[in-house]
Amino acid sequence: MCLAVPMTVVELTPDGGGVVELEGVRRSVRLDLLDDPQVGDVVIVHAGFAIETLDAAEAEARMALFARLAATYERELGGPVTLAAPPSRDGEG
Amino acid sequence: MRYVDGFRLPGAAKALTQELARLGDALGPRRVKLMEVCGSHTMAIARYGLKDLLPANVRLVSGPGCPVCVTDPGYVDAALALAERGAALATFGDMLRVPGSRGSLADARAAGADVRVFYSPVQALEWAEAEPDQAWVVLAVGFETTAAPLAALALEIRRRGLGNVTLLTATKTVPPALDALVADPALAIDGFLCPAHVSAIIGARAYLPYAEEHGRACVVAGFEPLDVLYGVKGLLEQLVAGVARVDNQYERVVRWEGNPAAQRAIARVFVPVDAPWRGLGVVPASGLALGPGLADLDASVRFERPVTAGRVNPACRCGDVLKGVIEPAECRLFGAPCVPERPLGPCMVSSEGSCAAAWRYSGRGAR
Ligand code: SF4
Numbered sequence: 001m002c003l004a005v006p007m008t009v010v011e012l013t014p015d016g017g018g019v020v021e022l023e024g025v026r027r028s029v030r031l032d033l034l035d036d037p038q039v040g041d042v043v044i045v046h047a048g049f050a051i052e053t054l055d056a057a058e059a060e061a062r063m064a065l066f067a068r069l070a071a072t073y074e075r076e077l078g079g080p081v082t083l084a085a086p087p088s089r090d091g092e093g
Numbered sequence: 094m095r096y097v098d099g100f101r102l103p104g105a106a107k108a109l110t111q112e113l114a115r116l117g118d119a120l121g122p123r124r125v126k127l128m129e130v131c132g133s134h135t136m137a138i139a140r141y142g143l144k145d146l147l148p149a150n151v152r153l154v155s156g157p158g159c160p161v162c163v164t165d166p167g168y169v170d171a172a173l174a175l176a177e178r179g180a181a182l183a184t185f186g187d188m189l190r191v192p193g194s195r196g197s198l199a200d201a202r203a204a205g206a207d208v209r210v211f212y213s214p215v216q217a218l219e220w221a222e223a224e225p226d227q228a229w230v231v232l233a234v235g236f237e238t239t240a241a242p243l244a245a246l247a248l249e250i251r252r253r254g255l256g257n258v259t260l261l262t263a264t265k266t267v268p269p270a271l272d273a274l275v276a277d278p279a280l281a282i283d284g285f286l287c288p289a290h291v292s293a294i295i296g297a298r299a300y301l302p303y304a305e306e307h308g309r310a311c312v313v314a315g316f317e318p319l320d321v322l323y324g325v326k327g328l329l330e331q332l333v334a335g336v337a338r339v340d341n342q343y344e345r346v347v348r349w350e351g352n353p354a355a356q357r358a359i360a361r362v363f364v365p366v367d368a369p370w371r372g373l374g375v376v377p378a379s380g381l382a383l384g385p386g387l388a389d390l391d392a393s394v395r396f397e398r399p400v401t402a403g404r405v406n407p408a409c410r411c412g413d414v415l416k417g418v419i420e421p422a423e424c425r426l427f428g429a430p431c432v433p434e435r436p437l438g439p440c441m442v443s444s445e446g447s448c449a450a451a452w453r454y455s456g457r458g459a460r
Contacts, residue, residue, distance in 0.1 A: 030215060030242070030245060032248075032249075032358070034354055046238050046242065047214060047235075048212060048215050049213070049241065051241060052293040052347075052352050054345055055345045058345035062345060066099060066100065066319050067105070069104070069109065072108060073107050073108035073111075
């Protein structure tokens with residue numbers, strides 16, 4: 001039930017709601033569970049409610065850390081590696 | 094690079110696997126047991142085959158982190174009883190096939206009951222406004238991540254003055270379940286991979302007692318594959334060093350104090366009550382019921398149909414799966430005849446359920 005993918009707030013509506021966007025897809029969302037939501041906030045949405053805002057600096061720092069790990073590994077191994085998600089029985093994943 | 098790709102880099106997974114192997118060696122002859130408490134972690138671990146990347150002396154078991162899996166069959170029975178009295182039921186989709194004592198919501202729907210699935214519970218308010226003469230019951234199941242939206246929903250029902258919507262609550266909180274797990278010496282869990290989005294609500298500080306009083310390693314981790322591997326690395330580092338603390342490795346979303354607006358909404362709407370969990374029995378103060386002043390929104394009060402304990406399928410070992418006592422494949426019903434299309438127990442129903450997650454990806458030889 002949890003969507004881990006953050007979405008950007010593009011509009012606030014007067015009733016405590018708003019509109020979020022990800023890769024061009026827009027969705028309405030409730031913002032009641034955030035103190036002081038702003039257009040431009042990147043939020044985590046669960047069950048139609050924004051439950052928290054994403055700390056962009058923390059996200060960048062973590063991605064940079066993982067990128068460094070990958071680069072070090074690939075340098076030592078001499079090439080890129082793949083780690084594909086396995087096929088699932090129902091073809092979802 | 095898309096956001097998620099940054100948390101799925103194969104090279105980083107390999108590097109972390111090497112690091113995990115080194116930490117496994119550093120543990121020496123010791124065997125350790127870690128528990129992922131959150132169903133979304135269970136799903137990510139099964140999907141990416143992450144158990145195969147762990148050292149042989151490190152076991153990662155699932156916990157009671159899938160809300161529909163821990164729901165007592167008596168709850169489904171109560172919902173069906175309300176449908177028989179003419180209520181339309183509004184629910185998250187993963188409740189549909191959860192077996193009650195005598196059938197599921199899906200069975201009732203096939204037999205003509207009005208059962209509608211929402212993505213967000215707010216949709217139920219639109220349905221209730223469109224059909225004002227119909228009584229609507231929202232099935233309120235979930236942990237803190239869902240309890241907060243449901244609290245906001247209850248406040249919204251009040252604000253809109255809707256008289257035809259009630260909630261049937263089996264909403265639960267995670268820390269009391271952890272209390273039950275650490276109190277059981279037979280389970281011997283060395284560390285918790287703490288949930289991602291439950292923690293966004295309650296804050297990383299909620300796990301302090303498990304580290305400081307019970308000596309369990311705790312790491313809050315996101316549920317992308319690299320988040321999980323890095324989280325396990327953090328747990329093993331604590332175990333190798335012989336320390337127990339709360340590490341928040343999901344700082345991009347989880348604050349130490351949690352989300353105050355969400356906590357306020359939950360506190361305004363709900364009060365803690367003792368609640369039954371599959372596998373754990375009745376856990377004190379682990380459920381959330383509508384508080385005083387909101388009794389008219391409580392479906393079990395309005396319809397005078399309290400939720401009572403139901404009958405579980407005695408052959409289903411979901412309770413042991415939810416405590417990490419057995420792996421899903423150790424249940425003799427796993428795969429035959431119990432499969433997601435015809436689940437015999439709730440752990441096979443939700444995509445977050447351990448049995449369903451293990452089954453979906455068992456083709457790759459997951460342990
Ligand atoms: S495989 Fe089915 S019957 Fe066995 S424990 Fe899991 S849900 Fe229950």
